[in-house]
Amino acid sequence: MSSNYEPGREIQLEIFRRMALLVANDEQTRRAVRTGRLVMPYYSYRGQEIIPSALCTALSDGDYLCTIYRGIHDMLAKGMPLKDLWAEVAGRISGTCKGKGGPMHLTYPAKGIMVTTGIVGSSMPIANGLAWASQLSGDGRVSVATFGDGASNIGAFHESLNLAAIWKLPVIFVCQNNLYAEHTTFEKCTAGANVAARAQGYSIPGVRVDGNDPIAMYTAAREAVERARAGEGPTLIEAITFRFFGHALGDNDSYMDQAQKKAAMEADPAPRFRARLIAEGLATEAELAAIEADVNARIEEAIASALAAPFPEVSELTKDVYGAEVAA
Amino acid sequence: MSDKDTTTIVEALNLALTDAMADDGKVIALGEDLADPEGGGVIGVTKGLSTRFGDTRVRSTPIAEQAIIGAAIGASLVGYRPVAEIMLMNFTAVAMDMIVNHAAKLRFMSGGQTHVPIVIRTMTGTGIANGGQHSDYLEAWFAHTAGMKVVAPSNPADAYGLLRSAIEDDDPVLFIENIIAYRSTGPAPKSGSRVPLGKASTVHEGSDVTIVAYSRMVQEAIAAVEALGKEGVSAELIDLRTVSPWDRKTVMASAAKTGRLLIVHEAVTQFGVGAEIAAEVSSELFGKLKKPVRRLGGPYAPVPFSKPLESAYAPDAKRIAEAALALVR
Ligand SMILES: Cc1ncc(C[n+]2csc(CCOP(=O)(O)OP(=O)(O)O)c2C)c(N)n1
Numbered sequence A: 001m002s003s004n005y006e007p008g009r010e011i012q013l014e015i016f017r018r019m020a021l022l023v024a025n026d027e028q029t030r031r032a033v034r035t036g037r038l039v040m041p042y043y044s045y046r047g048q049e050i051i052p053s054a055l056c057t058a059l060s061d062g063d064y065l066c067t068i069y070r071g072i073h074d075m076l077a078k079g080m081p082l083k084d085l086w087a088e089v090a091g092r093i094s095g096t097c098k099g100k101g102g103p104m105h106l107t108y109p110a111k112g113i114m115v116t117t118g119i120v121g122s123s124m125p126i127a128n129g130l131a132w133a134s135q136l137s138g139d140g141r142v143s144v145a146t147f148g149d150g151a152s153n154i155g156a157f158h159e160s161l162n163l164a165a166i167w168k169l170p171v172i173f174v175c176q177n178n179l180y181a182e183h184t185t186f187e188k189c190t191a192g193a194n195v196a197a198r199a200q201g202y203s204i205p206g207v208r209v210d211g212n213d214p215i216a217m218y219t220a221a222r223e224a225v226e227r228a229r230a231g232e233g234p235t236l237i238e239a240i241t242f243r244f245f246g247h248a249l250g251d252n253d254s255y256m257d258q259a260q261k262k263a264a265m266e267a268d269p270a271p272r273f274r275a276r277l278i279a280e281g282l283a284t285e286a287e288l289a290a291i292e293a294d295v296n297a298r299i300e301e302a303i304a305s306a307l308a309a310p311f312p313e314v315s316e317l318t319k320d321v322y323g324a325e326v327a328a
Numbered sequence B: 001m002s003d004k005d006t007t008t009i010v011e012a013l014n015l016a017l018t019d020a021m022a023d024d025g026k027v028i029a030l031g032e033d034l035a036d037p038e039g040g041g042v043i044g045v046t047k048g049l050s051t052r053f054g055d056t057r058v059r060s061t062p063i064a065e066q067a068i069i070g071a072a073i074g075a076s077l078v079g080y081r082p083v084a085e086i087m088l089m090n091f092t093a094v095a096m097d098m099i100v101n102h103a104a105k106l107r108f109m110s111g112g113q114t115h116v117p118i119v120i121r122t123m124t125g126t127g128i129a130n131g132g133q134h135s136d137y138l139e140a141w142f143a144h145t146a147g148m149k150v151v152a153p154s155n156p157a158d159a160y161g162l163l164r165s166a167i168e169d170d171d172p173v174l175f176i177e178n179i180i181a182y183r184s185t186g187p188a189p190k191s192g193s194r195v196p197l198g199k200a201s202t203v204h205e206g207s208d209v210t211i212v213a214y215s216r217m218v219q220e221a222i223a224a225v226e227a228l229g230k231e232g233v234s235a236e237l238i239d240l241r242t243v244s245p246w247d248r249k250t251v252m253a254s255a256a257k258t259g260r261l262l263i264v265h266e267a268v269t270q271f272g273v274g275a276e277i278a279a280e281v282s283s284e285l286f287g288k289l290k291k292p293v294r295r296l297g298g299p300y301a302p303v304p305f306s307k308p309l310e311s312a313y314a315p316d317a318k319r320i321a322e323a324a325l326a327l328v329r
């Protein structure tokens, strides 16, 4: 597929910067959970970093995002500040949601991160509403809903595609197909085993891309963004990828095809992208190492500041339930 | 499994399903990740069922709660007894049309020609940092829906006996399991035993105050009763076991005896099950109660993530004892 939007050096480096941040953040989060410094359910996105890194490079700060419990990569790529994020997952009052939402409900409207849902399928209907608002106001923003392959089998997916299509909404549906929904394989539960093909039924473009390929992923995202901004309506992108650490961290992964998992991990897209940038002369080892060092330092700082921050007072429990407090 | 003295709730439920399927070929099961290739359920409650009874009777489904409950309803209309699992109670929200508008009402709307003998098993509870969309007790929604029954066991033997009864019941039953109570142990059920729906159990007899609880709150209340005993307060503890229809007779008799009633649940206090029981007891025993009926439940707020907030959310033994003590003193 030839496209006007193939990324040049600058864009590829930008994708790399985001990817490096996500990779390091996942590693630190896994360590924090395993050592008990963080107590939370963690749905590692390790292996899926290229998707939001490329996607968010094609978006602007003002564009909207609705993501899911396995979505910290999406949020970081969209610009959620590390300190706010870490304080939230540590349950601190200085977190993006004052510790009330936690890892599954991180929210940061200043960068367009409007909803994080723990309910499968629920990112899509809400992204449509955000897109409708942009259609009404003419603010030119694009809305993105990310979700998993398993979510393509729930009613909300189909209702949302249809609505977005008939209203020609500036919305992009990004299915991060990591081939598993909890312990169920994609093939077993998805008729036709092709999410992108479902777009046809709603007369909108459906593209299946290698979500681990930064160029293919960026190009597909950029085309969808341009289409949406031009008022041409929604796009469904199915980005094929893999999750390296199971559904939730600590799960028994005996349900997984171990050979498939091994192959996927050996084909880890992160070092592959890194090596290619150097091989193609787009960056030097030193440049990339500097990016990684910077990212690691920022994460360390965010962790230290989060863990030093106070927890919310118990009186916070009944605040933020309504705009003005209601006597219960 | 059945010859052990003690067992866990997970094992008791697994045994109940196994026995029910072995006894009645019409019992079938469906839900996300429920079959053995997918691990036999996220907690393992359905482990072994698909291997033993086949993957047409025991099916893993896509993530499609509406389709899960719909399929259960359909099969039940023509003679099967489906046990549908909705992984977490909050996800019942996705299937509310099927549950409220269909499962609960088809018998009535068809003038009794059809009925829906399904069991919807689901788990929930605070205490594991799962946050606002994975921890709620929503039993009041279902208890408020005429046509539904709601069951919430607190120990392995009741879990077994109630699940067997729920499967045999001719009406739709919502069966609530608590996540952190799954591994708690208790006397093993007798294989083949039944606990009737609508019948509470008196866990501890007392004379000063009655505490009514269900699900995991019974475990907290047991500790509270012990602590109260040390303070010289004799508390009677009733495990409701079935939330709807609730055992009026047992609760009324106890409240009439002690003159003081505390109702405890993990769900938000406001508009909850406690409100219904309090209203009924207050009207029936008006003038006979020594103190106004008291409710102790969650605050009027979603379940928070942050540990200190989450810990303050559900009642615990200490707060139950304090509330009971306040009624007595
Ligand atoms: C409506 C609903 N049903 C069930 C669940 C439990 N659940 C959480 S994640 C998940 C699997 C989702 O798989 P997929 O959509 O492929 O996303 P992934 O986790 O692979 O990123 C399930 C079943 C849920 N959160 N919401």
Ligand SMILES: [Mg+2]
Residues within 6 Å of the ligand: A148, A149, A150, A176, A177, A178, A179, A180, A181, A182
């Ligand atoms: Mg998936």
